[in-house]
Amino acid sequence: MAITDILSAKDIESALSSCQADGSFNCKSFFSMIGLSSKTPDQIKKIFGILDQDNNGFIEEEELQLFLKNFSSSARALTPAEIKDFIAAGDRDGDGKIGVDDKNSLVKF
Numbered sequence: 001m002a003i004t005d006i007l008s009a010k011d012i013e014s015a016l017s018s019c020q021a022d023g024s025f026n027c028k029s030f031f032s033m034i035g036l037s038s039k040t041p042d043q044i045k046k047i048f049g050i051l052d053q054d055n056n057g058f059i060e061e062e063e064l065q066l067f068l069k070n071f072s073s074s075a076r077a078l079t080p081a082e083i084k085d086f087i088a089a090g091d092r093d094g095d096g097k098i099g100v101d102d103k104n105s106l107v108k109f
């Protein structure tokens, strides 16, 4: 399954172009630009499954570093500060990683 089976290639392109510079990535605006909020819970779970590359039910720091590459292989890696902000927004149970069931996460999966 490719991420473009679920998300529009055009939305992905504009989301990626909005965060080309180091430090400009914001997970909330990125998810909003790719139209995540209009997806069904089932589609969102599938996207989570793509981002969770080792399939252990969590998106960890190493996977977040390569987050943008799931959308385009030529996209950049996230910086340590961006990864930290991403985890701060998405990790609500405090285990340092983003789980599919992190309740009240700002990052909705």
Ligand SMILES: [Ca+2]
Binding pocket: 052, 053, 054, 055, 056, 057, 058, 059, 060, 063
């Ligand atoms: Ca994982």
Ligand SMILES: [Ca+2]
Binding pocket: 090, 091, 092, 093, 094, 095, 096, 097, 098, 099, 102
């Ligand atoms: Ca968590």
